[in-house]
Structure formats: structure tokens, C-alpha cells
Ligand SMILES: Nc1ncnc2c1ncn2[C@@H]1O[C@H](COP(=O)(O)OP(=O)(O)OP(=O)(O)O)[C@@H](O)[C@H]1O
């Protein structure tokens with residue numbers, strides 16, 4: 001906190017409820033020009049809610065809100081924009097059907113005097129802005145055709161270069177590879193040095209410590225700590241977040257870890273010589289019952305395409321898939337499902353229904369098996385209640401619309417679906433993305449339970465920690481090819497990064 005300066009943004013005694021749920025209780029928060037302020041806290045602690053108040057998304061709350069020392073109340077996101085505040089939301093808020101250029105200029109396309117959109121100028125300027133951020137992409141590409149990580153980078157670039165003097169980033173690095181995170185941090189530091197006030201939310205405590213000047217910790221809707229980043233440690237922050245010893249929960253995987261002697265059960269899936277133009281080259285591997293196979297690689301290494309092929313959403317150019325000894329074509333997702341394959345995709349929006357209650361979201365997978373007619377709403381709720389309990393989903397109310405849950409809790413719902421009627425093969429893409437350390441541990445336990453039930457599990461992730469915490473055996477994918485297999489040997493974060 002810079003001495004003797006007044007904050008550009010100050011919130012005092014902010015309280016915010018959603019129906020009966022109190023999301024924030026008497027929170028004070030200040031942001032200074034030229035400061036990177038890190039925000040950490042468990043899933044559902046209230047981080048996004050506070051930031052959405054600042055960004056004008058939630059106009060209803062109690063407490064005082066000052067910008068440049070003047071009391072203010074935003075009625076809409078537009079008001080916040082006008083005051084120079086821009087936010088990258090936790091859930092990607094890009095328009096997939098528009099071009100990259102249109103997304104970069106969302107809502108303020110350059111127009112001629114006649115009010116016509118100047119396409120050429122827009123494409124050129126978008127291209128230049130993205131290039132400054134190290135993104136090389138044709139500005140006229142449809143955004144939805146790009147990998148999630150690239151979409152996320154483009155959204156970040158849009159906000160960072162919008163000229164805002166207050167920038168809020170809610171979990172911006174979740175889909176980024178290490179070099180991209182470095183590039184983002186370099187840009188944040190430069191903007192900070194130019195006087196921008198930046199709020200940075202992340203569950204990667206090491207990142208928070210590395211890039212922030214000040215760190216604030218939230219717990220259960222309250223601010224429980226605020227400190228200079230240089231004056232705290234990872235362990236202390238985790239302890240403040242969850243109220244118990246943190247070291248045991250979060251490993252940094254810098255030291256070698258011994259992968260188990262692989263004695264998985266029978267082969268469930270055999271992939272042979274899978275190729276797809278520009279994405280995959282002769283990928284072969286086996287997934288065994290009772291084993292977690294980790295597939296690690298940087299963004300764009302082919303993971304996404306591989307998971308889509310396994311779930312029948314994408315057709316490979318060549319190669320074969322064999323499930324339980326029988327060749328499968330996986331011509332459709334229905335065919336993949338019939339073969340016993342379940343997928344939790346990277347973009348969970350595609351399979352979650354924000355306007356439907358939590359229990360419906362959980363029972364959807366079951367309805368594929370049991371006809372909807374056979375399952376009574378009370379049964380649906382009962383099944384969902386058990387999952388919500390087991391996964392410690394917060395708040396534990398199955399009738400709430402999914403959209404009302406915090407990001408990390410929505411994530412758990414995406415996983416909960418598969419617990420009652422487990423598939424033969426479960427493919428998990430980035431299963432712990434956006435989760436706090438406690439929730440990550442819950443997921444580790446769930447995956448171990450499913451493994452003990454004899455499922456074959458494949459975990460795909462661009463985060464070394466995720467793969468290291470879950471996998472019994474690890475493949476490294478690089479530019480669409482398997483370049484290394486780790487099994488029954490020591491492995492660490494560095495070894496993975498080196499191989500990728
Ligand atoms: N639109 C909404 N309607 C109802 N409840 C909501 C809404 N948005 C958030 N909440 C509730 O407010 C609380 C705080 O949620 P918030 O999204 O701020 O958490 P968070 O700290 O950002 O968590 P995460 O790390 O999981 O993103 C949670 O209990 C959540 O369920």
C-alpha cells in the first residue's frame with residue numbers, strides 16, 4: 001500500500017446478499033494507482049462478487065463506494081466503463097460467433113462519419129494490438145474456432161489495451177501456458193508502472209505472490225487479511241484462506257515424486273496411430289482400468305483435439321480406437337457414450353445449464369441411461385444431494401440455479417454428474433481449473449475413489465501440478481505428438497516442463 005497517497009478506488013463496509021445467501025459482509029477494500037493487488041480466497045469466498053460490484057455488474061449492495069475520493073454508485077457495467085474500469089470475467093465473456101477483431105473492439109468498433117464499421121481499420125488495429133501482446137492470429141478468424149486459451153488471451157488483451165485505468169482480472173491465467181503467463185505478467189507490470197491500478201484474482205498462490213504488490217485474503221464473505229506480498233508466504237496465505245495448515249494441502253511439485261509401479265487392470269482404451277491434420281501425429285497409448293493416465297502439454301499441443309476425438313466430436317484423419325477389445329468408430333458423441341466414455345470438457349459452459357437448478361445439472365448424465373420418465377424429481381434431488389455432500393458443493397442447496405454458484409463450485413457440479421453412474425472411461429479436461437486448494441484436494445479424492453472403482457481415467461491438463469497430483473502415469477504431448485512417457489520413475493514439475 002503506497003504511503004501517503006489516496007486510493008483511486010475505495011470500498012467501505014460492503015455487504016451484499018443474494019436472496020438468503022450473504023456473499024459479502026462488511027468488506028473494506030482499497031486500490032491504488034500503480035499497484036497490482038492480488039485477491040485470494042476459497043471457492044465462494046466472495047472475490048468475484050466484490051469485483052462485479054466494482055465493475056457495475058451488481059448495482060444492489062450496501063456500503064460506500066468511492067472513486068478518486070468521490071462517492072459513486074454504478075448502475076451498470078456501462079457506468080463502470082465510463083469511469084475507466086474494465087474487467088476480465090472468470091467465465092469467458094467473448095462472442096464466439098464474431099471475428100477476433102470484432103471481439104477486440106466489442107461495443108466500440110471504429111466507424112466512419114456515416115456510422116459504418118470500418119472493417120479494414122478494425123482488423124488492422126486489432127492485429128496490431130494482439131501482436132503487441134505476442135498473439136499471432138488472423139483478426140478475421142471466427143473467435144470460437146480458436147482454442148480456449150487463445151480466446152482467453154484475446155479477451156485479456158482487449159481489456160488490458162482498452163485504456164482503462166482500473167483493470168480487474170478474475171482468474172485470467174487458468175487456461176494459459178507458462179510462457180503466456182510470463183507475457184501477461186510482463187504486461188501487467190508495465191501497465192502498473194504506467195499508473196494503472198490492477199486487481200488480480202487467482203488460485204495459483206505462487207503467481208499471486210510473484211506479481212502482486214499487495215495481497216488481500218477473503219474467507220466466507222469477509223476480508224481476513226491484507227498484507228504486502230513481500231511480507232507473507234504461501235503457507236501463511238493458505239492458512240488465512242482456509243483456516244488450517246496449508247503446506248500439507250498444496251505441494252509445489254518442485255521435488256521429484258515417484259510414480260507408482262504401474263499395475264493398472266485390463267486395457268480399457270487402446271488408441272493407435274491417431275492423426276489429425278496439423279493437430280495430432282501418430283498418437284498411440286493405452287488407458288487401463290484402475291489407473292489415472294495424465295496427458296500433459298502446453299496449450300495448443302493437441303490435448304483439446306484428442307479429447308474431442310475420444311468423445312466423438314471430432315473425426316481423426318486416421319488411426320483406430322479400441323474399447324474393451326472392440327474397435328469403435330466414435331462417429332458421434334452418442335456412440336462414444338454408448339461405448340462407456342464420459343467427458344468433462346475444458347469449456348464447461350458447453351455442458352452445464354446455468355438457468356437450471358443444480359440437481360438437474362447433476363442428473364443430466366443419468367438421464368442418458370435411465371429414461372427421464374423413470375426418474376422422479378424427488379429421486380433426482382436425492383441423488384444430487386448425495387453428490388453435493390460428497391463434493392462439499394457450496395451452498396449445499398440442490399434447488400439453486402447453477403448460475404448462482406461460484407466458479408469453482410460450478411466446476412464441482414460438472415464432475416458430480418459422473419459419480420452415481422460411472423462410465424468405463426472418464427476423460428477429464430482441466431479438472432481442477434479454478435478450484436481453491438481445498439477443492440482441489442476434494443477432486444483428488446474423488447478421482448482416487450473412481451479409480452478404485454475400476455474406471456480408466458484420463459486427465460488432460462496444461463498445468464503440471466494438476467497432472468502430478470492425479471496421475472499414475474504421464475504422457476507428454478508436444479505439437480501433437482507423444483514425446484515422452486513417465487512411468488514407474490521420478491517426475492517433477494521441471495522434468496515435465498523440460499519434456500514439453
Ligand atoms: N448471481 C448470484 N446469485 C446468487 N448467489 C450468488 C450469485 N453470485 C454469487 N453468489 C454466491 O455468492 C457467494 C460468493 O460467490 P463468488 O462468486 O463471489 O465467489 P468467489 O470467491 O469468486 O469463488 P470462486 O473462487 O469459486 O470463483 C457464493 O456463495 C455464491 O454462491
Ligand SMILES: [Mg+2]
Nearest residue numbers: 048090406407
Ligand atoms: Mg469467482
